[in-house]
Amino acid sequence: MLKKCPMCGKGSLIRKKVDETMFGVNLGRFPEWVCNRCGESFTDENTTRAIIDRAKQKGIWGLGKKVKVVKSGNSLVIRIPKEIADFMGLEKGQELYIYPEGKSKISVEA
Numbered sequence: 001m002l003k004k005c006p007m008c009g010k011g012s013l014i015r016k017k018v019d020e021t022m023f024g025v026n027l028g029r030f031p032e033w034v035c036n037r038c039g040e041s042f043t044d045e046n047t048t049r050a051i052i053d054r055a056k057q058k059g060i061w062g063l064g065k066k067v068k069v070v071k072s073g074n075s076l077v078i079r080i081p082k083e084i085a086d087f088m089g090l091e092k093g094q095e096l097y098i099y100p101e102g103k104s105k106i107s108v109e110a
């Protein structure tokens, strides 16, 4: 019996190997359930654990962090956590390009 896709409700889920990336780092291929109609993929508990373990091995698990906005003169300041600075190889004095991606997301590029 094929499982129905919980996203579109029309497709069936088939077992497939899917490339997983986290923060732009390739984690490898993992067995997942993929909808043959909308293409949405779903991971079961074992696969989710394997992906987390691989991310931990690569030292990128937990790189996403909460930060607070503080005021400095007329600008607002957000601190870049050390882990993210290390991951990106950022240094003091380096120029970055910052821009909004819509109303709820900011991108910062080195």
Ligand SMILES: [Zn+2]
Pocket (backbone or CB within 6 Å): 005, 006, 007, 008, 009, 010, 011, 035, 036, 037, 038, 039, 040
């Ligand atoms: Zn679907």
